[in-house]
Amino acid sequence: EDFTFQFNPSLKYLQLIFDGRQLKPTTGWTVSPHKNPCLIRERDILGLGDNSTKTTIPPSCLVSIYAENSPHTVPNLSYSVPLKGVQEQMEIIINRPLRTMSSSDSGYSQALNISNLDAILTYLKEGNFPSSSWQDLGLKLGLNYDTTLKNIESNYSKVEDCLRECIAKWLQRADGVDAKGGATWTTLAKALEQCDSGRPSADHIIRRRKLRKSVDRSQNDEHELHD
Template identity: 35%
Template sequence: HINEELKNNETVNDLYFTFEENNDCIEFCFNEPSPKGWSVKPYDKPTKVSRRAIDDYGSKSPPNFPQRLIEITAEPGEGADRLSYPVTLRGIKSDNMELNIVLKTVIQQPLPTSSSMSLRDEVNSATAISQRQILNTSHLGDILDLLKRHGYSGVNYYDFGLHLGLLPRTLNVIDMERGDVSSHFRLCLEKWLQQADDVKGKGGPTYDTLIQALRKIEQNAAADGIDRELSIGKF
């Protein structure tokens, strides 16, 4: 997954651990303040993964372990060229009780635009691309905000996930995870963005397939609202 999302990632060592006695989860602690120029925020607080979830996912071949989303943003200026952020671990026994998030920023030059292209053409072109572009887990926060703005909270995420291309076995595992409907819905979208199961067969993780899936579960108001927002280039 790292190789797919981050083409320039560095190789990291595996973490070997055992659970502490009478403990049934591993907790990732984001206690340190974010360095200057950076913001590091976990989506779930506290950020935990249960022993059962690890065992269930790890029993698959190849293993497909549970994930937790972390939002990391960089602001232009001093200190934003490199991030080094420690995350301490609780609930386990290991030779390494701290993970270090290391990122480097790369400044990309904007693509030149044609002077003969009208503003309307630029907006329409960008919108058409945005609805068909393949999304990934870095878009999860934007997608959650988009769905929330248009009134869909994921209350029937199981059916929604089926229409996005996820299989019942994946959704059943999500359903067994600790947490409320919103956390299960977030995991459902994560799997979709990771192109699990038959997501590619449904057209891949795009805004277009998201809208189609909403219509199939009769969330037409949300689908229409998202379609309108994308069509005017607001999103």
């Protein structure tokens, strides 16, 4: 949702506060900014569209939101993020429903979240996946090129960091991730198999997670839809 604000002239930055007291229960949920403090400076906002800087992508702060697979997790998250650096008191409210899985879903298709990020990056490294192919993988996973992937490319200079943020956005189910099957080991292996340089990593994940049967079934289902 869009909103308007004015900077506090004595601070010249906008800070999102994530450690404030919450009025509504957040049991089972974790909200984590990717940088601390989470700042957006006035000069970066005012420089948007400036011909001298050639900046066309708005500054941003990436935030990971995930829920525990627990019966105690509250079904709807309402998380308040106060803003520091504005003239009038203001806060952003993050609203997110809990997405549940059917009882028929087996282990290989269970949804992944940001807590799986390290394991995924480890598997990709063990499978010799080239970090330089992060955009190709992101597209196969359902991320939007014009917004999400370009934003990552603008914010990070190293391909290793770009790959990490790409996987993080996938784990957050950004853009069209759910339309591609969501964030699961199966959909990750399938996307890697579709990348020119991703087959070794796909095979590695399939072996480690014992996915061959599920990946084969997923591919057969897709072929049936296209026939």
